[in-house]
Amino acid sequence: MSRKRVAVLISGRGSNMAALIEAAKDKHYPAGIALVMSNRPDAGGLATASEAGIETQVVDHKQFGKDRAAFDTAMQKVLEAYSIELVCLAGFMRLLSSGFVAQWNERMLNIHPALLPAFKGLDTHKRALDASAEVHGATVHFVVPEMDAGPVIVQGAVTVHTDDTEQTLSARVLAVEHRIYPQALRLVSEGRVRVVDGKCLIDGAPVPDATALTPAP
Numbered sequence: 069m070s071r072k073r074v075a076v077l078i079s080g081r082g083s084n085m086a087a088l089i090e091a092a093k094d095k096h097y098p099a100g101i102a103l104v105m106s107n108r109p110d111a112g113g114l115a116t117a118s119e120a121g122i123e124t125q126v127v128d129h130k131q132f133g134k135d136r137a138a139f140d141t142a143m144q145k146v147l148e149a150y151s152i153e154l155v156c157l158a159g160f161m162r163l164l165s166s167g168f169v170a171q172w173n174e175r176m177l178n179i180h181p182a183l184l185p186a187f188k189g190l191d192t193h194k195r196a197l198d199a200s201a202e203v204h205g206a207t208v209h210f211v212v213p214e215m216d217a218g219p220v221i222v223q224g225a226v227t228v229h230t231d232d233t234e235q236t237l238s239a240r241v242l243a244v245e246h247r248i249y250p251q252a253l254r255l256v257s258e259g260r261v262r263v264v265d266g267k268c269l270i271d272g273a274p275v276p277d278a279t280a281l282t283p284a285p
């Protein structure tokens with residue numbers, strides 16, 4: 069089976085992008101990172117990608133003012149130029165238009181630093197601590213027009229310690245992110261994920277509920 073051509077979209081440091089690049093170095097991995105694209109010319113991850121020999125492109129959202137559709141069209145053109153088949157959002161901090169999302173339906177993944185549907189949106193680690201959550205984690209899901217609401221592909225959990233700070237908790241969750249994103253991209257690239265009634269089936273079986281996960285220490 070030929071490897072899927074993947075674009076990773078970033079806005080910042082790109083540690084999840086780096087985890088995907090690392091996984092794809094294995095020639096048996098079913099996806100190759102054909103492009104890293106950023107909406108910010110100063111995203112740290114661009115240098116990391118270049119050093120790894122991956123092509124990079126910048127589509128600077130500031131050049132499009134408030135015209136989200138024009139920004140999305142510009143990104144779409146780049147994705148088409150690279151014959152991209154799957155898109156991975158990895159710390160990509162722009163909301164996408166519903167037209168763009170529809171174009172990539174079930175072909176665009178995102179990673180979110182919480183066990184969705186808990187803690188959608190920003191500041192997830194602080195909110196988990198404020199809510200005295202005992203278990204926290206990360207989710208890879210397909211992107212749908214509603215933010216952080218798409219079908220869950222893989223989740224990974226960590227135990228919240230009583231002495232955790234935002235920094236210590238986010239570091240443990242980030243380690244989980246780096247494990248589950250390559251895992252989810254593998255499943256999707258191998259064609260093992262099907263969406264039925266808004267939920268993913270992996271090899272025909274439902275994804276376990278977050279409460280059923282065994283959290284890492």
Ligand code: GRF
Binds near residue numbers: 082084160180242245
């Ligand atoms: C990660 O925590 C990811 O879950 C969230 O944004 C952060 C990006 O970090 N969507 P990085 O750029 O991958 O290091």
